[in-house]
Every structure is written in C-alpha cells, then in structure tokens.
Amino acid sequence: MAQSVFFSFQYEPDNWRVQQVMNMGAVSGGSAFTPQDWESVRYETDAAIEKWIHEQMSYTKAVIVLVGATTADSRWVKHEIIKGWNDSRPLLGVRIHKLLDKDGYSSSRGSDPFAAISMKGGGTMADYVEVIDPAGSDSQTVYRTIQDNLEDWVSTRAYKPS
Secondary structure, eight states: OOOEEEEEOOHHHHHHHHHHHHHHOSSEETTOOOHHHHHHHTTSOHHHHHHHHHHHHTTOSEEEEEEOTTGGGOHHHHHHHHHHHHTTOOEEEEEOTTSOOTTSOOOOOOOOGGGGSBOTTSSBGGGTSOEEOOSOSSHHHHHHHHHHHHHHHHHHTOBOOO
C-alpha cells in the first residue's frame, strides 16, 4: 500500500522531473500540490512559505528529497530536510537528474543535499541519510527503476531520526 510522503525538491529546474515521479503513484504524495500552488506561494514572505511547507508536511509519513543538479543549493530544501529530521520523519534522497525535462534533456548529477547540513555532534546528515542513484543509463529505465522501487526504498532504506 502506498504511503503518504512529502516530496522535497528545487522547483526550478526540476518541476517537470518531479511531476513524473509524483504521477507514478508509487507512493502518495502528501505534497501532491500543483505547480500553480507553488507559484502562488513562492513570492510570499519567508514566514508564509514556511507555514505553507509545514502544512504540506503535516500529514505525511516520510520525506523524499528528489535530487537534481542544483537541489543541494536550495535553502527551502534544506529547511524541509531539517524539519523532517526534527519531526522524526524517515528521510531518503532519490536522484532524478537522468529523467528528462519538458524539452527532452537530462541534467548533471547534483551534490548530495544531506552533505550540506552539519550535525551537532559532528559530521553531516549524509552520514545517516542515503541518496539512491536509480539504476539505468536512460530516462525510461531510470523511470521504471524509481516506479518499481520507490515504495520499498521508503520502507526499507529511509533513515528514521530518533
């Protein structure tokens, strides 16, 4: 049975790739908002964006960070990762750079966003949270790998902070 997750990602340039993952139905996204929803909030105050993110995350069981070329640079992705950690939600990263965008292009492999978040006792979140690079050299194979495995990855490979 699909579980409800929050998808964390950098809207530009990955919204097309993210929509592919969300539409797979492998897991149900508590963050199953439309691009129009994000467009309506993204120019609001930081407090309004933070409130919106917290509302989107409130009924989800896990956080999946969909990692594209520049995801690690997003301050909102960092915020969502830290919120998920502090709420003791299971966390997992899945690389999506090989999926095609609306123009038919893949992107470069981005940095691990968990490596950019330091832990109080030393190290980074990357020491705990896995980022999966789905098998396949082309977009169709990567898509099928994600579709066939995402629910299992969340159940068996996501790190649950205590």
